[in-house]
Amino acid sequence: MPSFIAAHMPAVVxxxxxxxxxxxxxxxxxxxxxxxxxxxxxxxxxxxxxxxxQVENASDASVPTSVATTDVAxxxxxxxxxxxxxxxxxAGVMGNLYGExxxxxxxxxxxxxxxxxxQWTPKSKVRAWFDSHxxxxxxxxxxxxxxxxxxxxxxxxxxxxxxxTYISRARQDITVVDNDLYTTFVTAPDIRTATLAYMYGYERxxxxxxxxxxxxxAANGYDRTLLGSLPWGSSYAGATAAPTGGSTPxxxxxATQAACVSSSxxxxxxxxxxxxxxxxxxxxxxxxxxxxxxxSETRRFANPDYDCSxxxxxxxxxxxxxxxxxxxxxxxxxxxxxxxRFGFQNxxxxxxxxxxxxxxxxxxxxxxxxxxxxxxxxxxxxxxGHPEPGDQTGKEVAEGYLWTGYLEVWRYTGAQAA
Numbered sequence: 001m002p003s004f005i006a007a008h009m010p011a012v013v014x015x016x017x018x019x020x021x022x023x024x025x026x027x028x029x030x031x032x033x034x035x036x037x038x039x040x041x042x043x044x045x046x047x048x049x050x051x052x053x054q055v056e057n058a059s060d061a062s063v064p065t066s067v068a069t070t071d072v073a074x075x076x077x078x079x080x081x082x083x084x085x086x087x088x089x090x091a092g093v094m095g096n097l098y099g100e101x102x103x104x105x106x107x108x109x110x111x112x113x114x115x116x117x118x119q120w121t122p123k124s125k126v127r128a129w130f131d132s133h134x135x136x137x138x139x140x141x142x143x144x145x146x147x148x149x150x151x152x153x154x155x156x157x158x159x160x161x162x163x164x165t166y167i168s169r170a171r172q173d174i175t176v177v178d179n180d181l182y183t184t185f186v187t188a189p190d191i192r193t194a195t196l197a198y199m200y201g202y203e204r205x206x207x208x209x210x211x212x213x214x215x216x217x218a219a220n221g222y223d224r225t226l227l228g229s230l231p232w233g234s235s236y237a238g239a240t241a242a243p244t245g246g247s248t249p250x251x252x253x254x255a256t257q258a259a260c261v262s263s264s265x266x267x268x269x270x271x272x273x274x275x276x277x278x279x280x281x282x283x284x285x286x287x288x289x290x291x292x293x294x295x296s297e298t299r300r301f302a303n304p305d306y307d308c309s310x311x312x313x314x315x316x317x318x319x320x321x322x323x324x325x326x327x328x329x330x331x332x333x334x335x336x337x338x339x340x341r342f343g344f345q346n347x348x349x350x351x352x353x354x355x356x357x358x359x360x361x362x363x364x365x366x367x368x369x370x371x372x373x374x375x376x377x378x379x380x381x382x383x384x385g386h387p388e389p390g391d392q393t394g395k396e397v398a399e400g401y402l403w404t405g406y407l408e409v410w411r412y413t414g415a416q417a418a
Contacts, residue, residue, distance in 0.1 A: 069225065072143045073103050076117070077226045079151045084233035089185065091227060092194030093155060095219025096203050099211050105143040117146045118154065118203070129153060154202050158182040158239040161201045170200040172363075172407060173212075186238035192404075195219045212366075212405060267354035269347060269411055276320045277358035277412055283319025284311070284370055284378050288398050294391035295383045301329065304389055306397060308368050309335055311380040312360060315370065316342065336364035336408065344410040352402060361406035369403045377403045 076097065080090040094103075100119040101107045108115055108123070115123035126140040126149065133152070135145045154160060161182040170176055170184075174193045177184045181201025188194035195216050205211055287293055287306075296305035302314055313329035316322045322342050330338060340346065344360065352374075355361075359371040369379030378399040386392035 070103060072105060072117075072147075073222065073226060075143060076103070076147050076150065077222070077230060079147045080155070081230040081232060083151050083155060083236075085155060085186075085236045086188070086194075086234070087223065087227055087232040088188050088191045088194045089155070089236060090230075090232065091191045091219040091223040092185065092188065092196075092198045093150065094222040094226075095191075095195045095215045095217075096198050097150065098218035098222070099199075099215040100203060100205070105146045106141045116140070117143075117150060119205075120149075154198075156239060162204065163201065165204050166200040169365075170196060173200075173405065182238065186236045191219050191223060192216060213403060216404075217401070267347060267350050269345060269413060276322070279321070280315040280319035281358055281370065281372065281378075284315045285399070287311070287314075288378060291391040291394065292389075293397050294386065294389060295380045295396040296387075296389070299389060306380040308332070308380045311397065312368050312370060332362060332364050332366065332368055335360075335362055335368060335410075339410045343412055343414045345413045345415065347409045347411055349407050350409045352404065355409065356411060358412060360410040361403060362408045362410060363405055364408070367403065367405060369406075371402070371409075372399055375402050376400070379403065 073094065076094060077090060080093060085093075097103055097117050100114070101117050103117065105116050107119075113121045113123060115121070116126050120126050123140070126146065129149050130136070130138055130140060130142075130145050133148065135142070135148075138145050140146075163179070163181050167176060167179070167181060170181060174184065174196050176197075177187055181197045185194055185197035185201060188197060196212065199205065199212065199215055292304050293302070294305045295307060297307045299305040300307040300310040302310070306314065309332045310329035312335065313325070317325045317329075325342060339360065339362075347359075350359075355371045357372060360368065361371055361377060362368045367379075369377040371377050376399055380397045381395060381400065384393045384395055386396070391397055
């Protein structure tokens with residue numbers, strides 16, 4: 001096993017082969033060939049791409065126990081159960097509330113007008129809803145009242161749901177039913193669909209691209225810590241009013257589905273040069289271990305920080321010494337346009353089971369990371385509330401649970417596109 005992977009693997013691991021990375025090598029066992037060490041085990045690809053399992057890939061730590069078991073969180077979960085929504089709907093709502101307010105009914109948006117559990121804007125919207133629903137005189141910080149507002153105003157009603165803002169973007173992440181995000185939410189087959197439909201259709205956060213994975217992790221955390229003990233409906237009819245906007249299908253359809261269905265690339269495409277892949281992965285782990293480097297979009301030129309795309313650029317440029325990359329890092333759109341020139345092949349959106357160590361995961365308008373091993377990827381994530389240089393939390397630039405929002409998988413094959 002490459003020494004840099006061994007140094008960062010958990011101390012206690014199974015002796016079995018985990019996705020082609022021989023875990024026994026961590027315990028001092030014999031290492032295989034470079035090719036064996038760097039490639040994950042090839043598994044047959046399903047006939048239809050499945051959404052990544054968030055339950056398998058999300059961390060229990062994504063929702064701290066102190067948050068997940070608060071009275072407010074329990075109150076919201078109980079109210080959703082009483083509404084007889086499905087369990088995945090409840091997880092989706094709660095993941096979004098955590099992403100908006102950390103489940104705090106008293107929080108005001110920093111520098112903005114959002115307020116309460118759902119960060120309703122303007123704050124007066126909460127007071128108006130309270131007064132029109134028999135809660136005159138009840139403080140607008142009241143958790144029970146805001147819980148009612150969540151359930152009656154966002155789940156049992158499609159009022160406030162808008163398709164046209166993000167429906168095109170939503171189609172790149174989930175299957176949108178009947179061109180309507182509310183319908184997609186109430187019929188969601190899984191937590192990912194419910195969470196993202198609620199985010200794109202109701203919450204519509206200004207910084208949605210940076211908050212998506214937090215909401216998904218939180219939704220799965222609540223599903224594990226709170227929702228299992230409550231009764232849930234097997235289906236939910238929802239409101240019947242006509243949808244708002246988004247009635248015209250997007251000509252691009254779902255980029256995610258298109259990548260899965262139309263890609264003719266073989267998920268077993270071999271890695272051409274394991275030593276080169278080793279080199280950029282070693283750079284990535286070494287850099288992540290150095291907390292003088294954090295996340296910044298203004299100090300992204302290794303001065304001293306990185307953002308997601310510059311982190312990958314420097315891994316290839318400084319770590320693997322790939323030639324011809326120029327002197328300044330790309331952005332995610334630039335990665336999509338140029339990775340093929342440097343020996344990488346776009347395999348579309350592969351199932352997580354088909355990923356190989358060193359694959360570059362990319363959403364050209366959102367984010368990028370490098371796949372390391374089953375359930376894990378490494379990258380520059382976000383500042384976690386610390387604008388100062390360096391990594392103050394150990395999470396800004398780090399290996400973490402597998403980022404599953406990718407639309408493209410770029411594998412190093414050595415073949416350069418024209």
